[in-house]
Amino acid sequence: MLTGELEQTHLLPTYGPRTLMVERGRGCYLIDADGKNYLDFITGIGVNALGYGHPRLLRELHEQAALCIHTSNLYMHPFQGELAARLKQWSGLDRVFFSNSGTEAMEAALKAARARANQDGRRHQRIIALENGFHGRTAGALAITGQAKYREPFQPLIPDVIFVPANDAPALEAAANEDTIAIVAEPIQGEGGIFPLTTEFLAAIRRLTNQRDALYIADETQCGLGRTGERFAYQLHPTVAPPDVVVTAKPLAGGLPLGATIFSERAGEAITKGLHGTTFGGGPLACRVAIAFLEEVEQLLPVIRQNGAYLHQRLRALQSACPIVQEIRGHGLMAGIELAVPGEKYVEHAMQQGLLINCTHTNVLRLLPPYIIGPKEIDRACAVLHKVLNA
Numbered sequence: 279m280l281t282g283e284l285e286q287t288h289l290l291p292t293y294g295p296r297t298l299m300v301e302r303g304r305g306c307y308l309i310d311a312d313g314k315n316y317l318d319f320i321t322g323i324g325v326n327a328l329g330y331g332h333p334r335l336l337r338e339l340h341e342q343a344a345l346c347i348h349t350s351n352l353y354m355h356p357f358q359g360e361l362a363a364r365l366k367q368w369s370g371l372d373r374v375f376f377s378n379s380g381t382e383a384m385e386a387a388l389k390a391a392r393a394r395a396n397q398d399g400r401r402h403q404r405i406i407a408l409e410n411g412f413h414g415r416t417a418g419a420l421a422i423t424g425q426a427k428y429r430e431p432f433q434p435l436i437p438d439v440i441f442v443p444a445n446d447a448p449a450l451e452a453a454a455n456e457d458t459i460a461i462v463a464e465p466i467q468g469e470g471g472i473f474p475l476t477t478e479f480l481a482a483i484r485r486l487t488n489q490r491d492a493l494y495i496a497d498e499t500q501c502g503l504g505r506t507g508e509r510f511a512y513q514l515h516p517t518v519a520p521p522d523v524v525v526t527a528k529p530l531a532g533g534l535p536l537g538a539t540i541f542s543e544r545a546g547e548a549i550t551k552g553l554h555g556t557t558f559g560g561g562p563l564a565c566r567v568a569i570a571f572l573e574e575v576e577q578l579l580p581v582i583r584q585n586g587a588y589l590h591q592r593l594r595a596l597q598s599a600c601p602i603v604q605e606i607r608g609h610g611l612m613a614g615i616e617l618a619v620p621g622e623k624y625v626e627h628a629m630q631q632g633l634l635i636n637c638t639h640t641n642v643l644r645l646l647p648p649y650i651i652g653p654k655e656i657d658r659a660c661a662v663l664h665k666v667l668n669a
């Protein structure tokens with residue numbers, strides 16, 4: 279049987295048929311079974327942020343794989359505490375819980391909010407999240423995901439979640455009653471169509487959570503860890519005090535599964551021994567690679583800012599040259615091209631022309647290129663986009 283037939287026969291049909299068979303990756307490129315090169319501007323949905331075959335990540339990976347891949351959390355290894363210290367330094371927060379994915383990292387945040395509220399004897403507990411937000415597919419994260427199509431087939435989910443439109447401070451103010459225990463937001467919404475939150479709205483989240491003794495949970499799974507040119511996207515708004523909890527995952531371990539939930543002391547203190555845990559989360563292989571990832575990204579931040587500005591400049595020029603482009607959104611190396619028409623067929627056409635992107639929210643082309651791109655790759659991607667969007 280061919281691979282496609284095997285998949286269609288044996289897998290749950292969650293993803294539908296795929297057309298591209300990946301053989302390997304090199305730098306900013308994926309290479310298929312026929313040796314065709316694809317410039318990768320979606321990077322496994324924001325995971326392969328240092329591209330493919332990064333020498334430092336490979337070295338750490340090889341060395342650690344030979345030493346020890348997995349310990350469980352019954353034992354210590356040299357890298358979990360060290361990585362937690364780096365994430366504390368990046369965020370200014372106090373304590374870290376490691377897991378394996380964005381959705382699990384969000385579960386830890388929600389459980390902490392719930393445990394804290396229960397400890398305080400709060401009988402009614404409201405969680406506020408944003409319309410079009412996306413936080414993952416496990417039952418807790420799904421309950422706060424602001425897209426009914428993902429939630430409805432699985433109801434009942436956790437109760438008392440209220441959704442308000444992004445950047446609508448009066449709606450947030452009206453929703454944030456005395457029962458509110460948490461407000462959850464992506465500083466730049468990803469799956470929902472690349473919508474950056476405004477400074478005013480983030481300030482309203484911070485003010486209302488302080489007022490209600492609730493937690494401000496920033497989901498940085500897609501927009502964090504250097505993608506915007508800042509360590510975390512909330513740091514694009516230095517006038518707003520930091521969140522109480524930062525949720526992160528995707529690129530953290532250079533393609534290995536690793537999630538991290540970073541808490542302020544106040545936000546995490548209700549999670550005591552035995553209240554939460556994981557078999558795989560925070561293993562030596564993933565943590566060692568993640569330390570290397572953070573060190574490499576730290577060096578790249580100024581370059582990401584520079585290339586991000588160039589990408590957005592080129593995309594605005596594309597907008598002027600392509601009548602179906604309605605708006606360019608995002609920041610740094612996270613960009614959305616909103617079209618006047620559905621975007622899926624342009625993803626397919628771009629792939630035929632050797633450029634990988636994806637479409638989110640029906641009509642938004644999403645670009646999450648690797649941090650190692652330069653003007654040459656940006657020019658090449660924009661040339662392909664110009665061609666397919668004007669065809």
Ligand SMILES: Cc1ncc(COP(=O)(O)O)c(C=O)c1O
Pocket residue numbers: 323378379380381382384412413414415464468469497498499500501527528
């Ligand atoms: C903002 C955000 N949160 C959470 C998730 C879920 O992450 P994962 O697929 O690793 O569970 C995603 C995935 O796209 C995301 O973009």
